[in-house]
Amino acid sequence: MHLMAVLVVGLGIFFDLYEVFLAGTVSTALKDDFQVGADQLKPLLASAFVGAFVGAVVMSRIADRLGRRRAFYLTLAVYSAFSVLAAFSPNVEMLIVCRFLAGLGIGGELPLCDAYLSDLLPARHRGRLIGWAYTVGFCGVPLAGFLALNIVPDTYLGVAGWRWMFVIGGVGAALCWVLRRGLPESPRWLEAMGRHEEADRVVRIFEESAHRNTAAATSPTGPNGPTDPEAEAPATVPEKASLRQLAQPPWRSRSVMLVIFQILQVFGYYGFGTLAPLVLASKGYDIVHSLTFSSLSFVGYPIGSLLSVFVIERVERKTLIMLSAFGMLAFGLGFGYAHNTAMIIAFGFCYTLVSNLFSNAYHVYQGELFPTRLRATGAGGAYSLSRLASAVMPYVLLPLLLNHGANAVFVFIACAMAAVIVDIGLLGPRTTGRSLEELTSPGLATAPGAGVPLDAAAAEH
Numbered sequence: 001m002h003l004m005a006v007l008v009v010g011l012g013i014f015f016d017l018y019e020v021f022l023a024g025t026v027s028t029a030l031k032d033d034f035q036v037g038a039d040q041l042k043p044l045l046a047s048a049f050v051g052a053f054v055g056a057v058v059m060s061r062i063a064d065r066l067g068r069r070r071a072f073y074l075t076l077a078v079y080s081a082f083s084v085l086a087a088f089s090p091n092v093e094m095l096i097v098c099r100f101l102a103g104l105g106i107g108g109e110l111p112l113c114d115a116y117l118s119d120l121l122p123a124r125h126r127g128r129l130i131g132w133a134y135t136v137g138f139c140g141v142p143l144a145g146f147l148a149l150n151i152v153p154d155t156y157l158g159v160a161g162w163r164w165m166f167v168i169g170g171v172g173a174a175l176c177w178v179l180r181r182g183l184p185e186s187p188r189w190l191e192a193m194g195r196h197e198e199a200d201r202v203v204r205i206f207e208e209s210a211h212r213n214t215a216a217a218t219s220p221t222g223p224n225g226p227t228d229p230e231a232e233a234p235a236t237v238p239e240k241a242s243l244r245q246l247a248q249p250p251w252r253s254r255s256v257m258l259v260i261f262q263i264l265q266v267f268g269y270y271g272f273g274t275l276a277p278l279v280l281a282s283k284g285y286d287i288v289h290s291l292t293f294s295s296l297s298f299v300g301y302p303i304g305s306l307l308s309v310f311v312i313e314r315v316e317r318k319t320l321i322m323l324s325a326f327g328m329l330a331f332g333l334g335f336g337y338a339h340n341t342a343m344i345i346a347f348g349f350c351y352t353l354v355s356n357l358f359s360n361a362y363h364v365y366q367g368e369l370f371p372t373r374l375r376a377t378g379a380g381g382a383y384s385l386s387r388l389a390s391a392v393m394p395y396v397l398l399p400l401l402l403n404h405g406a407n408a409v410f411v412f413i414a415c416a417m418a419a420v421i422v423d424i425g426l427l428g429p430r431t432t433g434r435s436l437e438e439l440t441s442p443g444l445a446t447a448p449g450a451g452v453p454l455d456a457a458a459a460e461h
Helices: 002-020 022-033 038-065 068-086 092-120 123-138 140-151 161-182 187-192 196-213 243-247 252-282 287-298 300-311 317-337 341-366 372-404 406-427 442-446 456-460
Strands: none
Touching: 002 022, 002 068, 002 092, 002 123, 002 140, 002 161, 022 161, 038 068, 038 092, 038 372, 068 092, 068 161, 092 123, 092 187, 092 341, 092 372, 123 140, 123 300, 123 341, 140 161, 140 287, 140 300, 187 196, 187 372, 243 252, 243 372, 252 317, 252 341, 252 372, 252 406, 287 300, 287 341, 300 341, 317 341, 317 406, 341 372, 372 406
16 A cells, blocks of 8 residues: 555656646747747746745645645646646636646645655655655656657647647546545544544554565564554644744754755756756757757656665765755756757756756655654745745746856856755755654754764664
8 A cells, every 4th residue: 555655646746747847848839839939938937836836835734734635636636627728728828827827736746745655654665665656756757858749849630739738737637636536644644633543544554455465464563564663653632733833943944954955956956847948949959859859858857766766765865965966066067068969968868867866865855854743834835935936947047048048057057056065964954764753853853963863773763
């Protein structure tokens, strides 16, 4: 059942990321179809991110107050409905509105997935399994690229190819919504809300599933048994979680670190994915060539995500984030300055590969920093600022691209990633291999060297 939850959540991530990267891949076609100029292109690229900012705040709060399952239903339903509606936009203004409304669902999806899987998965395998969920999800990025390459330049049944791109995303999200009806509520959330009997029933379902499928399981509490030690936390008294707690010790330093990180990382991560086709167009490539190069570069996203599965539990999370951020800095500068076709594709592929080591590490990381009753709100609140920064991004990077060229864009991105490295290095705690109870103990969070395992036994737990 753990693996089923990982797969179903990963499919939701798949369509979320497909939609996020959609605007960049179809933007060149919209220039011709709607005669979109630079002034309209900026709000078109920004609209989904503005909606995602609102959605991340609202949906994450719903997840902590009303439950992860209810929030899951809402995010995919909103995204699916307005993505399909976007396909029938008669003008760019309606497309912008539909992208904003679809963004309400998109914004809550990833932080909610991080919180839900962090709630559900055992400490020793949390990073690896979340890495698998994102590997499934990031297959949506090259799919968006290759579909755009083959569909966008043509019409089908008298309908422009870019419109079919939105239909595919919306219908796929609707199918994923049906699959999510089989997911259980987070037992940690139920326990935090004082709903102990319901939490116990969910844990027993997972135990029974493990007994049926794990031949080595001889005892529910044995070292190789189906019940994770974290599931045996003592019963808690429900306590109302206030947003003010995120700005107070012991969570204030983690909140500050995550806010700074999320504002800056979008220029490196989404900046490349959104602007790569436009950067290539500025280098003189036509729509087919720019989409071809972008599609080949985007293959690095799922491959980088798959690579993270094998290293994310072997390298300390904050260290992996810092190293991969440095890789994005270096390969981004290479992509910006490259003019040879082979070098453009090579640097683009390496950039997307290392950026998904970065992405998977921080998605696991942000789900480990706050207690259950604040987990979705803490991760989603900071993540919402990344969506707002993404909305601002076209107004910063497009003028740089148009007035100063691709080199200036990637120098700016390199500076942002350098600041990310400093932020995580100075303020980020260590989390790899540790239980959520240990990571979110108020005494440990405020202690000197917080985040460093106390001993080998604690690290193993």
